Amino acid sequence: MHALAPDLGALHRRVLDWYAGASRPLPWREPGTTPYGVLLSEVMSQQTPVARVAPIWREWLERWPTPAALAAASPGDVVRAWGRLGYPRRALRLHEAAIAMVQRHGGEVPSTPEELRALPGVGDYTASAVACFAYDAPVPVVDTNVRRVLVRLLDGEAQAAPALTRHERDLALAALPVADADAVTWGVAAMELGALVCTARTPRCEECPVEDLCAWRAAGSPPYAGPVKRTQRWEGTDRQARGALMAVLREAPGPVPAERLALAWPQEAQRDRCLHSLVVDGLVEPLDGDRYRLPA
Numbered sequence: 001m002h003a004l005a006p007d008l009g010a011l012h013r014r015v016l017d018w019y020a021g022a023s024r025p026l027p028w029r030e031p032g033t034t035p036y037g038v039l040l041s042e043v044m045s046q047q048t049p050v051a052r053v054a055p056i057w058r059e060w061l062e063r064w065p066t067p068a069a070l071a072a073a074s075p076g077d078v079v080r081a082w083g084r085l086g087y088p089r090r091a092l093r094l095h096e097a098a099i100a101m102v103q104r105h106g107g108e109v110p111s112t113p114e115e116l117r118a119l120p121g122v123g124d125y126t127a128s129a130v131a132c133f134a135y136d137a138p139v140p141v142v143d144t145n146v147r148r149v150l151v152r153l154l155d156g157e158a159q160a161a162p163a164l165t166r167h168e169r170d171l172a173l174a175a176l177p178v179a180d181a182d183a184v185t186w187g188v189a190a191m192e193l194g195a196l197v198c199t200a201r202t203p204r205c206e207e208c209p210v211e212d213l214c215a216w217r218a219a220g221s222p223p224y225a226g227p228v229k230r231t232q233r234w235e236g237t238d239r240q241a242r243g244a245l246m247a248v249l250r251e252a253p254g255p256v257p258a259e260r261l262a263l264a265w266p267q268e269a270q271r272d273r274c275l276h277s278l279v280v281d282g283l284v285e286p287l288d289g290d291r292y293r294l295p296a
Contacts, residue, residue, distance in 0.1 A: 011153065011213050012177045012186060018209040019189035022196065027054055029188075035109035035134035036067055042129045043094055043121065048085050056083055068107040070098035076294035079283060080250045088246060089281055092295075093121025111135040132187050138180040140172035141187030145194025150175055152198060156215035158222060159200065162229035241265045241274040249284060255291040 023029070028041035040060055044053045060081060064070040070078070075095055082091035097119040101107060109130065110116055116127035131137035147160035150171050160168060177183045197204050205211050205221075216222070234240055244264045249256055265271040275292070278284040285295050 007213065008175065008177075011175075011210050012182055014209040014213075015189050015193060016182060016185055019185065019192055023189075023192050024050075024196075026050060027058060033134075035111070035130060036065075037061055038134040039097075039109055039122075039126070039130050040094070042126045042133075043090055044085055046090065046126075047087065052085060056081075056085055064098075066107060067098040067101040067109065070095060071102045071107075074296060075282070076296055079246075079294050083250070084243075084247070086243070088283055090121065092282055096120035097122060109134065111137070113137070113139060129187070132184055136180070136184045138176065138183035139187075140169070140176055141191065142168065142172045143191055145192075145198075146172065146187065146190045148200060149190050149194045149198045152203075152216040153210065153214050156219045156222075157226070158216060158224035159226065162227055238270065238274050238277070241267070241270050242278060245271070245275060245278065246283065249292060249294050252293075255287050255293040258290040258292070261292065 026041075027033075028037055037057075041053065041057055044057055060070075063081065064073060073095065075092055078091050078095045079088050082088050085091075100119050101109060104110075105115070110119070111131060111134075113124075113127040113131045116122050116130055117124065122130075125141070125143055128137075128139050128141045129143075132139050132141050142164065144160070147164065147168050151157040151160045151168065154171060154175065175186075177186050193208070197208050205214070205217060208214065211217055232239075245261055248261060248264045252260075261275065262268070262271065265274070275284065279286055282295060284292050286292055
């Protein structure tokens with residue numbers, strides 16, 4: 001491992017200046033976005049391109065502008081409104097989190113990482129992101145993009161580890177600017193640098209505002225030599241089957257007979273297995289007469 005860059009101050013200034021001029025105009029970054037809007041954006045953006053998130057995010061805020069409004073909705077309506085964002089259990093966890101906010105926090109999004117982590121479906125990253133972006137808490141926000149940026153800049157490694165490590169947590173804390181205002185912006189600025197310039201496969205180093213401070217570039221941009229994260233195929237998987245079944249149920253105005261679901265996914269054994277898993281996850285309710293619906 002390489003030591004931290006000798007001039008973190010210069011690194012911070014350049015990245016923050018770059019972000020001020022190059023950041024994407026995402027709707028949840030607009031002034032006046034509520035902590036609830038920030039929470040929605042963070043949960044919806046997990047493993048989902050922001051271009052797909054933006055219209056659904058707007059629709060949710062128009063329909064359910066507060067945690068109390070979301071808590072009063074039915075789980076089925078919430079899952080249906082989730083659309084094709086993927087991983088629909090996130091919709092149920094958001095609904096459960098809204099109920100918890102009404103019960104424990106007077107209908108408000110809590111402000112500390114500890115309180116946020118206690119909400120259903122909220123992990124370390126989301127808790128830190130909401131505390132930082134919604135409440136200006138000077139805490140490290142470490143997603144995949146930030147991890148890659150930091151290990152390249154400060155460790156000279158091509159990629160981060162397959163899963164978040166203690167070293168990477170320590171690195172993010174050590175790289176945090178001292179001034180609170182800079183620390184708050186640093187998380188989203190480093191994230192944006194990783195999303196737009198310091199990308200995983202084809203980094204645009206010639207466009208990077210801190211290329212000359214990058215330990216990885218100084219080392220000659222060596223290839224990644226660590227453990228490889230397994231990539232998941234899609235075609236024919238249970239994930240694809242579950243998505244096909246959920247699409248039918250979302251689009252139907254009422255209960256769906258089993259025969260209709262059979263048309264959506266003909267492989268009987270896999271279909272039955274996936275349908276059972278959707279019921280166990282609380283995403284689907286079985287009814288009499290071999291019919292199914294989204295949760296009431």
